[in-house]
Amino acid sequence: MAIVLRSLHLLMILYVSNIPLNFAQDESQFIYNGFSQANLSLDGSAKIHPNGLLQLTNISNQQVGYAFYQFPVKFSTISSLSFSTNIVFAMVPQEPELGGHGIAFAISPSRNFDATTAAYLGLFNFSNNGHTSNHILAIELDPVESAEFEDIDNNHVGIDVNDLRSLESAPATYYSNDERRNISLELISGNPMQLWIDYDEAEKLLNVTLAPIRTPKPNWPLLSRPINLSEIVLESMYVGFSASTGTVASDHYILGWSFNKSGQAQSLDISRLPTLPPGRKQKEKRIVVIRALLIVVVVVLITITGAAYYFRRKKFEEVREEWESEYGTHRFSYNSLYKATKGFKAKEIIGEGGFGKVYRGTLPSNEQIAVKRVSHDSQQGMKEFVAEIISMGRLRHRNLVRLLGYCRRKGELLLIYDYMPHGSLDRFLYSNGRRHLNWLQRFQILRGVASGLLYLHEGWEQIVIHRDIKAGNVLLDNEMNGRLGDFGLARLYDHDTNSQTTLVAGTVGYLAPELTRTGRATTYTDVYAFGAFMLEVACGRRPIERMGMSEELVLVDWVFECWSKGDILGASDPRLEGNYVVEEMVLVLKIGLLCSHVNPAARPSMRRVMQFLNGDADLPNIPYDSASFGTFSSSETLDFLWSPPSSFVQSSDPSMSSTVSILKGGC
Structure with missing residues (x-):
């Protein structure tokens, strides 16, 4: 009898122990405040610590770790596809500011990945990245900036669909409900953080929210992206995590996880979450090595100090001449610029072109600057050139990038400008990874640049011809005001002199026809x-766009054709979706045509342009003669562009043939 009772008792225990398993499998919802005895499938370097802490990777290089819920979740299109999940994670880097490639929460049709470590986060590889057959939705927590995936920085959160080039991404921040502002977070700080991911099937909207571990869920998400999940997921999908390391590594941890396929995920109990391991202690063996090295260092200390002093002087050596003494307040030391740019590190580069590279820097006063490094081997005319730089540094206008000063080294000239946090305008016009500018912002930028150009032409003691006006040379400040920059091609002229030059320079598409014939630049x-x-800016298209192997769309010609057909608004940027002031859009397009007249005398001055934009003057009639407009108005101009003189800045595309078929697109 006792044996029978013990058998029944054992069966009861087994039955009861299976109840949570069946519940999780059927209901597709669960909560883990720690992962002891959790229904997880682990792979790669992933493991669960005795205290319930889930570790995806350790500080070994080139590894990947997976942890997925053991049972597939049903994402049937018949029922709602909405889901919600709450996660607490932590990234502890191997070295400060140097960590592994991050963590991704993934919804995948399989737990087995044909994937690569490092930047691919263990989800894809070189051949399958970007394929729609992947059927993978991932939220990446990425502390590494990978150029191949067009990452925005080295501390961001992104929404990925079948591809590590994120549909949308943002720097890691959270909205403080108390302070009502966004506050930055460092993903590899080693501190636990909370992540909420919510998908609303009714609105087809995916929200991603980030916050410190003990902060309530912010009222505003970090990312909000419209997504049709039915086009991505299959009926049966797995949910879980992937993490990877590369040449540098991090401990990637998950402390808690809740998931709900049919409603809001339960909030995690912070007090019940497992703790992270204490900081790594130095091994005894390493201490012995350090002590031995210390003895060696003491012996050769004098030699090393002398060598360091010598090389430091060479490293920060500058070129100074007596005539520069009068420009002392405008001269920056190379040492200060080196420190400001963190040693001119690659991650501080904010621009690059034929002139050299531009670096972001911060002075001891916390003033942010941009430092342009220009190779300059010739000393001929250097005194006049520096005098010109200092003179231009006195330009003061809210729509011009201020030139702060200069520094000279052997074979190098460094120019220091105000730092513009939002970068150049062309990134907003053409980059898919940035938000698009609305019409109000665009119109204000156009008026601002026009005001700055009027100041250069008429408002200063000398005439300044900029010579390279384009979206790439218009920078945006904190308030999204447009500022005209890069005066590298500008020349100064006294008001009572002939303000012309014979050096042809600039960018194809912005060059006036007379420049190709005479080489003389004027205010017109x-x-x-x-x-x-x-x-x-109005059309969201470059002045010249390649349409095929030998076909190009010339923007001026296309806008003129739309105007001549009575549909000038058809040339407006379709990304504005018609959200603009019609009168202002028509005004901008017509002024653009007037300024593009092949006859310089028929173009308005910048003062007249400002009067048009401010509504202080009426626009003249635009002639219906198509020969009056366009970049390529004659065969002479066309021949020049494809057989330019040595001083001309050519198109960067070597595949362009000598015969160009100008395609006039429909309106």
Whole structure:
């Protein structure tokens, strides 16, 4: 009898122990405040510590770890596809500011991945990244900036669909409900953080929210992206985590996880979550090695100190001449610029072109600057050139990038400017990874740049011809005001002199036709470039766009054709979706055409342009003669562009043939 009772008791225990398992499998919802005895499938380097802490990777290089819920979740299109999940994670880097490639929460049709470590986060590889057959939705927590995936920085959160080029991403921040502002978070700080991911099937909207571990869920998400989940997921999907390391590594941890396929995920109990391991202690063996090395260092200390002093002087050596003494307040030391840019590190590069590289820097006063490094081996005319730089440094206008000063080294000239946090305008016009500018912002930028150009032409003691006006040389400050920058091609002229030059320079598409014939730049060649810039901002298209192997769309010609057909609004940027002031859009497009007239005398001055934009003057009639507009108005101009003189800045595309078929697109 006792044996029978013990058998029944054992069966009862087994039955009861299976109840949570069946519940989780059927209901597709669960909560883990720690992962002891959790229904997880682990792979790679993933493991669960005795205290319930889930570790995906350790500080070994080139590894990947997976942890997925053991049972598939039903994502049937018949029922709602909505889901919600709450996660607490932590990334502890191997070295400060140097960590592994991050963690991804993934919804996948399989727990087995044909994937690569490092930047691929263990989800994809070189051959399958970007394929729609992957059927993978992932939220990446990425502390590494990978150029191949167009990452925005080295501390961001992204939404990925079948591809590590994120549909949308943002720097790691959270909205403080108390302070009502966004506050930055460092993903590899080693501190636990909370992540909420919510998908609403009714609105087809995916929200991603980030916050410190003990902060309530913010009222505003970090990312909010419309997504049709039915086009991504299959009926049966697995949910879980993937993490990877590369040449540097991190401990990637998950402390808690709740998931709900049919409603809001339960909040995690912070007090019940497992704790992270204490900081790593130095091994005894390493201490012995350090002590031995210390003895060696003491012996050769004098030699090393002397060598360091010598090389330091060489490293920060500058070129100074007596005539520069009068420009002392405008001269920066190379040492200060080196420190400001963290040693001119690659991650501080914010621009690159034929002139050299531009670095972001911070002075001891916390003032942010941009430092342009220009190779300059010739000393001929250097005194006049520096005098010109200092003179231009006195330019003061809210729509011009301020030139703060300079520094000289052997074979190198460094120019210091105000730092513009939002970068160049062309990134907002053409980059898919950035938000698009609305019409109000675009119109204000156009008016601002026009005001700055008027100041250069008429408002200062000398005439300044900019010579390279384009979206790439318009920078945006904190308030998204447009500022005209890069005066590297500008030349100064006294008001009572002939303000012309014979050096042909600039960018194809913005060059006035007379420049290709005479090589002389005037204020009206600037007006022509500004007209091309106005059309570029209004239409969201470059002045010249390749349409095929030997076909191009010339923006001026296309806008003129739309106007002549009575549908000038058809040239407006479709990304604006018609959200603009019609009168302002028509005004900008017509001014752009007037500024693009092939006859310089028919173009308005910048003062007249400002009067048009401010509504202080009426626009003149636009002639219906198509020969009056366009970049390529004659065969002479066309031949020049494809057989330019040595001083001309050519198109960067070597595949362009000598015969160009100009495609006039429909309106």
